[in-house]
Amino acid sequence: MIVQIAKHSGFCYGVKRAVQILDDLIESNNGQKKVFTLGPIIHNNQVTEYYEEKGVKIIEKLTDFVDNRVDGDRLVIRSHGAPKFVYDLAEAQGFVVYDATCPYVKKIQNTVSSYHLKGYNIIIVGDMNHPEVLGINGWCDESATIMNNLHDVENMKPSDEPFCIVAQTTFNLSTWDQMIDLFSKKLSNVIINNTICLATEQRQNACVELSKSVDFMIVIGGKHSSNTRKLVEICSKNATTIHIETKDDLVDVSMFKSDTKIGIAAGASTPDWIVESVILKIENEGEVFFDGKSQFNG
Numbered sequence: 001m002i003v004q005i006a007k008h009s010g011f012c013y014g015v016k017r018a019v020q021i022l023d024d025l026i027e028s029n030n031g032q033k034k035v036f037t038l039g040p041i042i043h044n045n046q047v048t049e050y051y052e053e054k055g056v057k058i059i060e061k062l063t064d065f066v067d068n069r070v071d072g073d074r075l076v077i078r079s080h081g082a083p084k085f086v087y088d089l090a091e092a093q094g095f096v097v098y099d100a101t102c103p104y105v106k107k108i109q110n111t112v113s114s115y116h117l118k119g120y121n122i123i124i125v126g127d128m129n130h131p132e133v134l135g136i137n138g139w140c141d142e143s144a145t146i147m148n149n150l151h152d153v154e155n156m157k158p159s160d161e162p163f164c165i166v167a168q169t170t171f172n173l174s175t176w177d178q179m180i181d182l183f184s185k186k187l188s189n190v191i192i193n194n195t196i197c198l199a200t201e202q203r204q205n206a207c208v209e210l211s212k213s214v215d216f217m218i219v220i221g222g223k224h225s226s227n228t229r230k231l232v233e234i235c236s237k238n239a240t241t242i243h244i245e246t247k248d249d250l251v252d253v254s255m256f257k258s259d260t261k262i263g264i265a266a267g268a269s270t271p272d273w274i275v276e277s278v279i280l281k282i283e284n285e286g287e288v289f290f291d292g293k294s295q296f297n298g
């Protein structure tokens, strides 16, 4: 069988950077202070387990009192970023904050913050429950209107007021384009910032291309990872597609015949060792001699 990996698969720049910040912190800290992350450092259970084994603890919400914490403990803000109040609260609780917010996300936070101060209405195009969107909204006093689809824009009243629109970095590009067309018709004073990350666009385009040329697509990434789920959606339009987290989810390798063309794509939070272990499982017809994890270095 022919196995091909989509270009731009796996860790993006922001995720690599966040993981590196956490790795450097663990190394320099040398067990002296407790290390916490606000939410899992990335949306990948296997990576989360890897860091748990290294003593990193996850705080789900900073509003909760954190047990066994002492002044000077470390708190890492992951690549999705966090609302402004979280930084204030972390400082008030005595944490030393390590900010691993992706610089592209930080730029969106700065944009909404400055336009909010200038009196603009803020619209975030994205998923209202996604931590990145919640984080961005936290830089304009939670004043943003969050819209996710064309229907939301259709329901909007035309307005002459000033608006600033930004997108969740992982938002679907073609839906964004359609929404922007409609926004431009309804809003006469609008600043539109296409803040969809290039990594997302490249990864999505590579998936479209590869899924058109194969029989079967395997998309590897966390079940809760929004960017991985979008790759599944895109690939499903062109090829039979399955979404797996690890090689263990790939139960029946015998369904692949010798002439099956298989495409593999990985979400932004999927480490290379997981991709490699899936390929090895396919190539060895289900027998796995090596799980690749020993290669993971962040």
Ligand code: SF4
Residues within 6 Å of the ligand: 012, 013, 014, 015, 079, 080, 102, 103, 104, 105, 169, 170, 197, 198, 199, 200, 268
């Ligand atoms: S997808 Fe883009 S914006 Fe999001 S973390 Fe990766 S590089 Fe940053």
